[in-house]
Amino acid sequence: MMKLPVLLLIILSSATTMFSQEAPTSELHRTLKEKDSLLFTVGFNTCDIRQFEKLVSTHFEFYHDLGGITKSKADFISGIKNGLCQSEYKSRRELVRGSLQVYPLKQNGVLYGAIQTGSHRFYETGKNKKEYPTSIAKFTHVWLLENGEWQLSRGLSYDHQPYPHK
Template sequence: MIQLLYRLIMFTVAFYGMNMSIKAQVDQHKEIFNTLKVNDSLIFERSFNKCETHYLKQLIAEDFEFYHDIGGLETSKEAFIKSMKNGICNPNNKTKSRRELVEGSLEVFLLKDNGNVYGALQNGVHKFFETTNGKEVAGSVAKFSHLWVLKNEKWVLKRVISYDHKMQEQPIVDGVEISNKLLDTYIGQYQAKETGLVVISRTEKGLHINAGQMSADIYAKSPSLFAHKQAPLTFEFVSDSQGKITKFIVRENDNIVEEAIKQ
């Protein structure tokens, strides 16, 4: 009887200890999840949407690497911040980009060494939007994986993988009407540094672009901004003070990748 009672006591102690351990792990995961969610907001809501890029200097590791399924590879903190300042945060850009985290998509998986947390993988889905002349339209949607590591008890972003970019399901905004007269001003030959000769022609309801191996119809998102239907590409036509079209700017996932001058 005494032996049975002893076993019951030991089982109760072990069970209680196990429950306390599980609760501690859950609490730790929740705390890290919330911390990295705040960091995500600082990177995108503040740095990307509002161009307060000083947050990037605080949150990004010195050996930072950024892998993009369309835009290529950045292999340093300095290069990434520079591309942000020269791209979406360039004050001369007429189109403003905005990122929105898909609610409920954020996940965090802890990385441990002998039971001690040294990093975490943060996965999620986000959408991008573009505003030109005060009118916002839907852009691309993509998945992301962020590798965060603890350095001197501080979370820093070490690796980013941005992938599965595609246009949102309803990218065309109702009510965008462009006159044939305005569309005709975009027609012509353009010269781009990387692509070479680019030809813009008319379709029944919009424009068509021939550039290298690309031949595609592009649809209007605003009177001066057009988009590719299958790829996260936009084409912004720029005019001079007399209203004459001088060039168009190509953006891929909101980053400037080419500029074509009208001949």
Template sequence: MKKIFLTLALAAGAGLIHAQEARTSSLFLQLQERDSLLFDRGFNHCDLSSYDTIIAEDLEFYHDVAGITNGKAAFIASVKNNICGSASKIKRELEPGSLNVYPLFKKGVLYGALQEGMHRFQVLENQQWRRVGIARFTHLWIRENNTWKLKRVVSYDHKAL
């Protein structure tokens, strides 16, 4: 047991183990901005052009209710038809304080990050927003040519309120 603890302590000290990013770090703030582009601009305001530069062509989206969506074009079409084309106005909000970011390194070079959190959904009824659900999400962001691309999404634990 002592050997395991010593090995982990040495690895952490050598920078081989990375914990959650500080909420003030450049990486955290960059991915928080990407979350806003993905959801506030794309999902809430139906500005689907915001997806052009942040979503990988080979996106895989796993949803515990709607199933699997493969590819950027299919994802954008799904948002366009099911969110933006819905008779009801739907809004997504990040649950305050729930966003976490974990960097991914290969030989000391940052190549990606996991972003996880919780979000709540509201629907507009009679000029009032009513909270209707909450869920968890995990996003895999990959750095391609100094640009963060959303590569994999797992959206799960959807609960109605």
């Protein structure tokens, strides 16, 4: 009689560890944190369009809770190049420390991608103004291994909230 609850507990605990997030020290977590940094710290923050061209999949789609859907890599890069990078103010994105989580995606035991989630803050610097925080939001990215390279296939940016000004 007691064996069934113990067996159920063993099954549930092993299922949890099989599908849990990657440890921050794992190679997968470190790799995708590096890709996030290239995409945002280098690409977004400095308008280095080459980062987007290298890291974004040709099958890319982006979903933004305030800006709508972008259905192609070309449209996404064009929006950054002709929008964000041409604006009067400079934007900067910062990953919220400790918020990044990575979940592997496998098929038949073989890694083919990963889901990356976290929170990020956005800042602006206006003409003759000091940088100030504007918002905080959540993101979810689906990264796929395409020809041995990590490519951002889907991006979701949501729950944008004004940054609490103190």
